[in-house]
Amino acid sequence: MVNAGIGEETYGPRNVIAGGEESPNLSNALSEIDDIVFGTLDKLFAKTGVLPSEIDVLVVTISMISSVPSYRLDASVIAVDLVNHLFQTYKNQFAIVVSSESLSPNWYVGKERSMMLPNILFRIGGCSLLLTNKRGLKHRAILKLNHLVRTHVGSIDEAYGSCTRIEDDQGNCGFFLTKNLPKAAAKAVSMNLRVLAPKMLPLRELIRYSMVTYWRNKSKTSSPESGLNLKSGIDYFCIHPGGRAVIDAMGRSLGLNEYDLEPTRMALHRFGNTSAAGLWYVLSYMEAKKRLKKGDRILMISLGAGFKCNNCVWEVMKNLDDVNVWEDCIG
Numbered sequence: 001m002v003n004a005g006i007g008e009e010t011y012g013p014r015n016v017i018a019g020g021e022e023s024p025n026l027s028n029a030l031s032e033i034d035d036i037v038f039g040t041l042d043k044l045f046a047k048t049g050v051l052p053s054e055i056d057v058l059v060v061t062i063s064m065i066s067s068v069p070s071y072r073l074d075a076s077v078i079a080v081d082l083v084n085h086l087f088q089t090y091k092n093q094f095a096i097v098v099s100s101e102s103l104s105p106n107w108y109v110g111k112e113r114s115m116m117l118p119n120i121l122f123r124i125g126g127c128s129l130l131l132t133n134k135r136g137l138k139h140r141a142i143l144k145l146n147h148l149v150r151t152h153v154g155s156i157d158e159a160y161g162s163c164t165r166i167e168d169d170q171g172n173c174g175f176f177l178t179k180n181l182p183k184a185a186a187k188a189v190s191m192n193l194r195v196l197a198p199k200m201l202p203l204r205e206l207i208r209y210s211m212v213t214y215w216r217n218k219s220k221t222s223s224p225e226s227g228l229n230l231k232s233g234i235d236y237f238c239i240h241p242g243g244r245a246v247i248d249a250m251g252r253s254l255g256l257n258e259y260d261l262e263p264t265r266m267a268l269h270r271f272g273n274t275s276a277a278g279l280w281y282v283l284s285y286m287e288a289k290k291r292l293k294k295g296d297r298i299l300m301i302s303l304g305a306g307f308k309c310n311n312c313v314w315e316v317m318k319n320l321d322d323v324n325v326w327e328d329c330i331g
Contacts, residue, residue: 005244005265010123010272013104028104029065036100036126044128050094057086057095061276065102076276077302077310080131081148087133094134100126101275106165108174115166115174121243125274125281141317146297147199148312151192156307159184163305182249185242188309189253189301193228200299200313201233227255234313235296236260236286240303241268241278250301263289270329276304281325288326292316 013032045052059079079097087093103122108115132141153159162184166176198206209228230237239250241264251261267281274281279300286292296316303309323330 005247005268006121006123006272007269009270011125012123013107029102032104032124033062033065033100033102036124037098037128040126040128041096041098044096044130048130050130054094055096056090056093057083059083059095059097061097061099062102063276064106075302075304075308075310076129076279077148077300077312078150080145080312081150081310083131084145084148092134093132095131097129097131098126099276099280101277106173106175108172110168110170110172110174112168115168115176117177118175121273123272123274125271125277127277127280129280142320144315144317146313146315147196148310149192149196150308150310151188151195152306152308153184153188153191154306154308156187159187159307162307182245184307185246185303185309186249186253188303188307189250189311192309192311196311196313197228200297201228201230205229205232230254230299233297234299236291236298238279238282238286238298238300239264240301241282242273242303244268246303284324285326287320288323288330290321292320294318
């Protein structure tokens with residue numbers, strides 16, 4: 001557990017905690033979702049004063065279960081992008097994004113060591129977000145979406161095969177994560193930032209990078225200053241807490257220090273990899289530590305099977321200090 005980067009107080013599926021090896025069923029899957037989703041919704045409505053009847057759009061990101069025919073999303077940033085597109089057409093709307101995951105049907109009970117890693121990393125968690133394009137509520141907003149770019153690298157075989165759901169020789173289903181996963185993640189992030197960077201970084205940094213790149217290619221040498229300085233346009237980095245190896249790879253490729261990575265490492269340690277909800281645990285840590293001030297810009301990096309990378313930039317609209325789920329962890 002220490003090597004995985006997660007602690008001993010994370011939340012697992014009931015059927016696993018109770019029996020360990022029993023085969024999960026639909027009841028188990030729905031029960032764990034009920035435990036999380038409705039609690040987050042109750043708190044959201046109480047905190048915002050918005051009534052359930054006022055909600056115009058509901059997007060649910062629970063990718064590993066579908067009890068009825070539906071279109072499922074597997075990343076919060078994709079859901080935010082969907083809502084953002086709807087907001088272009090429909091004005092004065094309230095939208096809720098509910099993010100969680102269902103682990104029970106996907107808990108691996110076999111003996112293949114290469115398929116046991118997801119059991120170590122993935123945990124139960126969830127969150128609910130209220131989004132709106134009502135101009136009259138601008139003064140109440142805590143975050144503003146500035147940019148969003150989605151990238152899918154499934155055409156690259158190495159990336160596509162880095163995270164797949166398969167059966168072992170005994171017919172037990174589970175996720176197979178390869179050693180290429182950190183590399184696939186870094187590749188997807190790099191391709192995404194090629195599109196996003198010009199939108200979020202100041203012109204002077206883009207010019208500097210272009211000049212350094214030109215002379216680097218001409219002289220065939222490299223230096224620590226040859227990469228993009230993301231901190232010239234971004235104050236905080238909210239990285240998907242998928243696992244220690246992925247976090248380490250992201251830190252190296254983006255030139256981040258331990259202060260930058262602390263929120264992601266702490267979210268992984270305390271809550272584990274909570275899939276689509278993980279990013280919001282990271283963001284909540286920054287808020288609880290009172291790091292986020294009005295005007296700050298946050299780069300949110302979402303990773304997922306496929307392989308895909310969905311990144312967005314949020315602008316903080318007011319000083320934030322809500323401890324939320326970190327109340328018992330941060331003094």
